[in-house]
Amino acid sequence: MKRSVFYISDRTGITAEMLGQALLPQFDGFEFEEATLPYIDNEEAAREAVNRINAAAVADGTPPLVFDTMVRAELRAIIRESNSIVMDMFQMFVPHLEEALGAQCQYRVGKAHSMDNLGQYESRIDAVNFALNNDDGAITKYYEQAELILVGVSRSGKTPTSLYLAMQFGIRVANYPITEEDLESPSLPKPLRPFRDKLFGLTINPDRLQQIRSERRANSRYASLEQCRMEVKEVEGIYQRENIRYLDTTSRSVEEIATKILAAVGIKRHH
Amino acid sequence: MKRSVFYISDRTGITAEMLGQALLPQFDGFEFEEATLPYIDNEEAAREAVNRINAAAVADGTPPLVFDTMVRAELRAIIRESNSIVMDMFQMFVPHLEEALGAQCQYRVGKAHSMDNLGQYESRIDAVNFALNNDDGAITKYYEQAELILVGVSRSGKTPTSLYLAMQFGIRVANYPITEEDLESPSLPKPLRPFRDKLFGLTINPDRLQQIRSERRANSRYASLEQCRMEVKEVEGIYQRENIRYLDTTSRSVEEIATKILAAVGIKRHH
The missing domain is CATH 3.40.50 (Rossmann fold)
Incomplete structure (x- = not known):
């Protein structure tokens, strides 16, 4: 109806x-x-x-x-x-x-989603810019300033999650893709080693990963189920050996992934 | 208290x-x-x-x-x-x-912010990726697929607004920075001409623009008040001559900018 x-x-x-x-x-x-x-x-x-x-x-x-x-x-x-x-x-x-x-409602227009609290608002926009500038591992020299560094294989959900954490909660998040090259070494990629405490891993079901990668590069080795299975298995191995907390993003929305991560690491939402 | x-x-x-x-x-x-x-x-x-x-x-x-x-x-x-x-x-x-x-509440856990409506959820994530891939005018060949193209001088709020429109409402937004070079010509930058109907301009108070640009490149010509004044004046001239709807982003939050634009252009929020 x-x-x-x-x-x-x-x-x-x-x-x-x-x-x-x-x-x-x-x-x-x-x-x-x-x-x-x-x-x-x-x-x-x-x-x-x-x-x-x-x-x-x-x-x-x-x-x-x-x-x-x-x-x-x-x-x-x-x-x-x-x-x-x-x-x-x-x-x-x-x-x-x-x-x-024991107080009166002031009924003032425009309190929700306004710039009333300018400092807080600017820190959200700063966090969005931080996420964009520190996306995808291209630049790693500002990790000192990050509150959180998301890691995971390509297309496991790092970028949307970083942006959502920044936009909604004002949290400064970098993200670093764990590539096949990184997986050849059994230990953490070098740029991440000084920041172990800030790392949070994402993982994903290999079948779902294959589907997502195929939309990007159909019939490539990158999108093959064999490759997806290998990368996911290896990256989960790193998380376990290195004691990195991690979360499966399969069938979770970006809101759920973001709030689960904050709850797990104990970062307070910046209201 | x-x-x-x-x-x-x-x-x-x-x-x-x-x-x-x-x-x-x-x-x-x-x-x-x-x-x-x-x-x-x-x-x-x-x-x-x-x-x-x-x-x-x-x-x-x-x-x-x-x-x-x-x-x-x-x-x-x-x-x-x-x-x-x-x-x-x-x-x-x-x-x-x-x-x-005349119906009973089902009291089912997990309906808000879930992936219940998978198609809708995926279109939000697609929109975020579209905004990222079509940010800052580097690539202009996918403008055909955009629902909206934000234009404005550097640091007038295009990127956060594009990302918010994508994340919150699933709208596919590209953005194009109007540079000093573009301003030398009195007409629209060439990549934008076929998409006049999709354009929406952002403008900003020159003093505020100077402040924002100074945080990025202090004491540069780019951040000088004179330069900011000139660019804002010129870009508003283009909006007026070319009949492009536009909005002043000064002291507006990204939520306000995004929802004002949608109301002005009549794009429906994709719930």
Whole structure:
């Protein structure tokens, strides 16, 4: 059954989307048609949103769901006039929070995903630049500055994980690919040896690795199952001999890989 | 006043963090000390979490706030035994959603940030790889495949924005730096001409640009205020003459820049 879902926000809409995407997959038998209406920060925009919601209600023959994170009560009141079922984040949580804190909610627009905390924001962008500049082992001279160095065979998930850790949590992550040449020696590649404590290994199922590599270079030795099996076996051998913590990335999302690594190594997320 | 805050989840904890970070900055006068406890997916882990919460309650002399997105009711019940004030996402929203949908919540673990929708997940990772491979104008031959091409002077925010659009929304974004050489000609750089409809310009306050460039190459001509002023003026001239939509990135976070661009060009977020 089709149900329209609207994410409405006076800013980016990212928090509203997160909420809906955490809750809606728990309900079976629906085809949720999602639309995000960001930057709804004045009455006219709110009334236009109401028109869109009401049009969807007519088209669907049933009221849409609305996840609303707008700060201003008068705009939320306009949205509630629509033919919809509104999940209002502030209305749900604020009474509870005000009681717990013994303080009033300030209802200021633009606190989520803003640059309010400039130092913290800049450290996230710095971390993204660090990840890009220290990607794929081309440069190893800044490993001293890294909080974490991801290692693993080619296409085991190092780059997306590094970027996610930087963007979401502001963590400075380098990554180093363990190549066939590195695997010829039984010990750690030389550039990594001084930084043993910062290393975290990624591994992956060889069949999945073959599939990923084949998309890049079909029918190459690089993408052959035999090569993938050999590299994965050897790299896991290094992790075990050298006591490097590691994680299998097969069927894990980048969010899961990133948060599992932080939990394993005990690095605090930089909020 | 110090208040401890715990984000508790059976998975990544990202949704719980988002909620807290949207709500807590609305309360003044507190110093929130945040900790995320992810992957709390069994009784023992839940009891350990309770011990940590209770220890913080004793240390703070007041009950911590807990944002809880755990799916299993028996684990949430354990957390509620702690000396804390619990904001329970499922408890808050599910009754409302069940009534609206006329369906039961399935309470399945691991729906948020999972690889459940493999095609969608892979397209996000593909988009990240596309952004990396088509960063900074080095390669321009895949612009046909881009949904969006960000342009702007060096250090105006193109790369982090491209990566965020890819990682969060699965959008394929290339970016092209408008160099001094490009600015010598009054028209669009040649590689961009066939893709006018996909272009979106970034601009930035020259003083801020000078500051950012100085961190990279202090006292260079590249980082001089005069040069920054000239480049920004020229590039804005191109945007206006060529009818390219553009946005000032100064004092906007990457989330804000990304969502403003999508709203302006009408590209749908790929959920």
